[in-house]
Amino acid sequence: MHRRLFLRHAALATTALAALPLSVCSPSESTPPGSTPAAAAEPAGFALHEATLADLQAYQQQGRYSARQLAELYLKRIEELNHKGPTLRAVLSTNPDALRLADALDQERRAGRVRGPLHGIPILLKDNIDTGDAQPTTAGALVLAGHRARQDAFIVRQLRAAGAVVLGKANLSEWSNFRSTHSSNGWSTLGGQTRNPYVLDRSPNGSSSGSAVAVAANLCAAAVGTETDGSVVSPASACGLVGLKPTVGLLSRAGIIPISSTQDTAGPMARTVRDAALLLGALAGPPVPDPADPATAARAGHAPTDYTTYLQASALRDQRLGVEKSYLRDPSAAGDLLRQAAAELKKLGAALVEVELPRPLKPIGDIEMEVLLYEFKDGVNRYLASAGAPVKSLADVIAFNRQNEARVMPFFEQELLEKAEKTDGLNSAKYRAALARSNGESRRGLDRLFAEHQLVGLVGITAGPAWSLDLVHGDSDAGQSFTTPAATAGYPHLTVPMGQVHGLPVGLSFVGPAWSEARLLGLGYAYEQATRHRRAPTFLAGLAGQ
Numbered sequence: 001m002h003r004r005l006f007l008r009h010a011a012l013a014t015t016a017l018a019a020l021p022l023s024v025c026s027p028s029e030s031t032p033p034g035s036t037p038a039a040a041a042e043p044a045g046f047a048l049h050e051a052t053l054a055d056l057q058a059y060q061q062q063g064r065y066s067a068r069q070l071a072e073l074y075l076k077r078i079e080e081l082n083h084k085g086p087t088l089r090a091v092l093s094t095n096p097d098a099l100r101l102a103d104a105l106d107q108e109r110r111a112g113r114v115r116g117p118l119h120g121i122p123i124l125l126k127d128n129i130d131t132g133d134a135q136p137t138t139a140g141a142l143v144l145a146g147h148r149a150r151q152d153a154f155i156v157r158q159l160r161a162a163g164a165v166v167l168g169k170a171n172l173s174e175w176s177n178f179r180s181t182h183s184s185n186g187w188s189t190l191g192g193q194t195r196n197p198y199v200l201d202r203s204p205n206g207s208s209s210g211s212a213v214a215v216a217a218n219l220c221a222a223a224v225g226t227e228t229d230g231s232v233v234s235p236a237s238a239c240g241l242v243g244l245k246p247t248v249g250l251l252s253r254a255g256i257i258p259i260s261s262t263q264d265t266a267g268p269m270a271r272t273v274r275d276a277a278l279l280l281g282a283l284a285g286p287p288v289p290d291p292a293d294p295a296t297a298a299r300a301g302h303a304p305t306d307y308t309t310y311l312q313a314s315a316l317r318d319q320r321l322g323v324e325k326s327y328l329r330d331p332s333a334a335g336d337l338l339r340q341a342a343a344e345l346k347k348l349g350a351a352l353v354e355v356e357l358p359r360p361l362k363p364i365g366d367i368e369m370e371v372l373l374y375e376f377k378d379g380v381n382r383y384l385a386s387a388g389a390p391v392k393s394l395a396d397v398i399a400f401n402r403q404n405e406a407r408v409m410p411f412f413e414q415e416l417l418e419k420a421e422k423t424d425g426l427n428s429a430k431y432r433a434a435l436a437r438s439n440g441e442s443r444r445g446l447d448r449l450f451a452e453h454q455l456v457g458l459v460g461i462t463a464g465p466a467w468s469l470d471l472v473h474g475d476s477d478a479g480q481s482f483t484t485p486a487a488t489a490g491y492p493h494l495t496v497p498m499g500q501v502h503g504l505p506v507g508l509s510f511v512g513p514a515w516s517e518a519r520l521l522g523l524g525y526a527y528e529q530a531t532r533h534r535r536a537p538t539f540l541a542g543l544a545g546q
Contacts, residue, residue: 067120119163140188153255170210230483237507248490258379317349
């Protein structure tokens, strides 16, 4: 969950980005003017620097690196950067079985069996995703320290079947940032504060903070995050990545510690659109429902076997895209980036239509929160009751946190957990009314907009540049955020790097109708290939003049 949404009565209102003096970095700038040098430079000459999934497959096919050697290189990289050097704190735990799993995949390759483009590829998982192995699944919470799931989550089974090596678990905003309105994205009791690899004293955004930072800093080939509202696309934007929140129901949520039954979904996080498409295909697997997740009943016919077939450099040609008017008039440097992106999209053949999001979508935040409070209690109680965890209910979690307050709540409280505990079940008339407005009106509003203007999607600023870390006061508001409409509707949302502001990445969002992941990936790919805005992080200690 993206905590800034709780603080905004108009999630899409135009606001100035006042957190820092903003100017747009040209694509060639690797170190923005006035920046502070890295506190601790990364180890030189990392062999897999910015390697794509295709690169890693080629290395294995050529005999340059085995799957075991790939895993070893990434594990060494984690050791050097996670708690040493820039101390990114992006990884909570590494898989003690990773090298054994890689050895088995190497043996398969020698026997002539290659499972596909993820064979032997090291992938990190957000630590709210169950693995039925020696790795704990904790949501970053002390109360779940050491908790081992009884079985893999559905999407983890899909990854293993595709030949991926589960390298470890990524840090996250504790309980996916559904604990306090004063929290800091990327902070958990078990993992501490995840740091943005571009400027270390800036937020990585969240709640899939560790997944984003790990991919951006080349601690893994790609990673899996989860999103309720912004938790994949916002950290992807802040960390210069491609992130995709799919349509709710495309990927099973079985085995994922939940917030919302109507908004939650896992999603791929990668350095390129092609890698995100490959990872999405592996996560989705065969287009059949998962009986453990009723939302997947609608996915039949909506999960292509190969999303990469939609990745064409000409994909934007003759496509109509809507742009929220207020975003185009945003006076900030992020607005400048969007205006540049609009010009680039037009050069690539897209027709841009200025639109206004339907009024009901703008003040939806309070109603969305009402829905999430009810669904969180119901979902967490269901998960804990069957997970073999040391606590069996949300009430138990709250009590544990109070008993361990000095360690669990040194900076912020658990008022969201306590508010959720006070809700009275999903049969409540109050819940059903809120859901009808949040989910129902969002879908109808977006559908009308797409139909009225004959749009294949909407574009906008994913989120403003990252704010300064502040564990005392919590997160700041970095301005524009384009996450809520797709989140409350359950529709797909892709973010692709759009440029940087003082060395801080900003993403361009593509939002489409239900089940339009393939088309969005194609649009994002065409934009990515023409602009090449991604730049690897350089671990700056801070920005001068703060």
